[in-house]
Amino acid sequence: MTRVGVVSYPGACDDRDAMRAVELMGATAVRLWHADPDLHAVDAVIVPGGFSYGDYLRPGALAALSPVIASVREHAAAGRPVLGICNGFQVLTEARLVPGVLRTNTHLQFRCQDVALRVDRGTPWLPGASAGDILTIPMKHHDGCFFADAAQLAELERRGQVLLRYDGENPNGSVGGVAAVTNEAGNVCALMPHPEHAVEEMVGSTDGRVLLQGLLDLARQPVAV
Amino acid sequence: MNVTVLVRPRDGILDPQGEAVRRSLAGLGYPASGVRAGKVFDLQVDAGDADTARRIAGEIAERVLSNPLIEQYEVEVGG
Numbered sequence: 001m002t003r004v005g006v007v008s009y010p011g012a013c014d015d016r017d018a019m020r021a022v023e024l025m026g027a028t029a030v031r032l033w034h035a036d037p038d039l040h041a042v043d044a045v046i047v048p049g050g051f052s053y054g055d056y057l058r059p060g061a062l063a064a065l066s067p068v069i070a071s072v073r074e075h076a077a078a079g080r081p082v083l084g085i086c087n088g089f090q091v092l093t094e095a096r097l098v099p100g101v102l103r104t105n106t107h108l109q110f111r112c113q114d115v116a117l118r119v120d121r122g123t124p125w126l127p128g129a130s131a132g133d134i135l136t137i138p139m140k141h142h143d144g145c146f147f148a149d150a151a152q153l154a155e156l157e158r159r160g161q162v163l164l165r166y167d168g169e170n171p172n173g174s175v176g177g178v179a180a181v182t183n184e185a186g187n188v189c190a191l192m193p194h195p196e197h198a199v200e201e202m203v204g205s206t207d208g209r210v211l212l213q214g215l216l217d218l219a220r221q222p223v224a225v
Numbered sequence: 226m227n228v229t230v231l232v233r234p235r236d237g238i239l240d241p242q243g244e245a246v247r248r249s250l251a252g253l254g255y256p257a258s259g260v261r262a263g264k265v266f267d268l269q270v271d272a273g274d275a276d277t278a279r280r281i282a283g284e285i286a287e288r289v290l291s292n293p294l295i296e297q298y299e300v301e302v303g304g
Contacts, residue, residue: 058292065289094292101294104241147238147295 002027002219005042007072007088009034009063012050014085014196021196022046025212027219037067044081044219045072047088049140049194059102059143060090069095076188081218083211084190086141098183098190099156100148105141106173112140114204115193116167117179123163125182125189125214134167135207137193144192146174146181159184164191187218226278227303228270232291233263266290275302 004022008015008031019029030040034052039045052063063069069091076082076097084092092098105111119126119133129135148156153176156162164180166172172192180191195208234240240261247260268285272278279302286298 057290061289061292101292103295106239106241108241108245149294 002044002216003030003040003042004028004215004219005030005032005039005045007032007034007045007047007068009050009052009066011052011054012048012087014049014087014194017194018046018048018085018196021199021208021212024199025209025216027216032068034063034066034068037071039068039071039075042075044083044215045075046196046215047072047082047084047091047190048196049086049088052087052091055087055143058090058094060087060092060094063087063091064094073097076183079185079187081215082188083215084188085194085196086139086144086192089190089192090143092188092190097188098181099152099161100146100178100181102143102192103145103147104143105145105171110140110142111144111171113138113171115139115171115179117164117193118167120162120165121160123160123182123186123214124218125163125180125186126210127213127217129210135164135210136205137195137198137208137211138205139171139193141172141192144172144174146172146176146178146192148175148178153178156181161186163189189214226270226272226275228268228278228282229301229303230266230268230282230286230290231263231299231301232266232286232296233298234261235295235297238295263296264290278302 022029165177195211198205198208242262243260270278291298
């Protein structure tokens with residue numbers, strides 16, 4: 001069975017929801033500890049949401065220096081899939097595993113709400129979705145304003161590294177309305193909204209399953225040796 | 226050696242925190258504008274001379290204390 005590692009940090013709060021979502025999707029969730037570089041032979045890694053190390057210095061900055069991230073870096077370099085969610089997005093930018101940086105929301109408010117995300121293009125990360133489709137997934141953050149300078153953003157657009165954009169209101173001031181990006185190789189994806197909170201009808205939306213299915217599909221691809 | 230690292234938002238980068246402070250200052254009637262919020266780090270670097278301390282602190286500032294995409298830094302070496 002596909003094994004998905006979920007990193008736990010001091011200050012993480014969505015690691016258990018991410019593990020539960022992975023199990024609901026029919027895979028095995030494996031807890032990874034921030035201080036332990038062993039990835040326990042997982043096929044994919046989720047860096048979940050929360051406030052790792054109390055958001056000290058900059059959100060994600062100290063977590064990016066942790067032993068487990070050194071191993072996640074090797075896992076990513078081998079072409080294996082990594083998904084960063086919310087604080088996980090911040091960690092992956094600080095680790096330079098995805099481009100850009102997340103800044104304080106331009107309105108300085110913590111926002112907790114459903115957001116409509118417009119699919120930018122068809123991608124293995126969003127199986128069954130095509131350009132223009134809308135996914136409704138909740139967000140909850142204070143520091144989710146994606147920033148890259150004009151040249152970097154143009155390069156990301158040109159390479160097709162933008163997967164999702166906020167549709168309608170831009171809830172945090174992100175440049176280009178960018179909600180989800182990938183690394184250049186395409187195997188590391190990160191977003192501020194929480195797909196793991198949108199996997200059951202009971203809580204409003206199951207659109208998060210699309211992205212988690214994408215992660216599992218990528219995890220099941222044969223490993224390049 | 227005592228080293229101080231000053232981290233500021235890069236020129237031209239919007240600083241919402243500084244802007245919020247500026248608005249409050251304006252509300253109090255102060256003639257202050259262009260507020261930018263940054264961070265100060267004081268550290269002791271174990272180095273034999275000021276140049277070495279500056280080099281080590283610069284590396285720390287570049288790699289950890291600042292995010293070069295949005296921040297710039299200055300290193301001041303004291304006694």
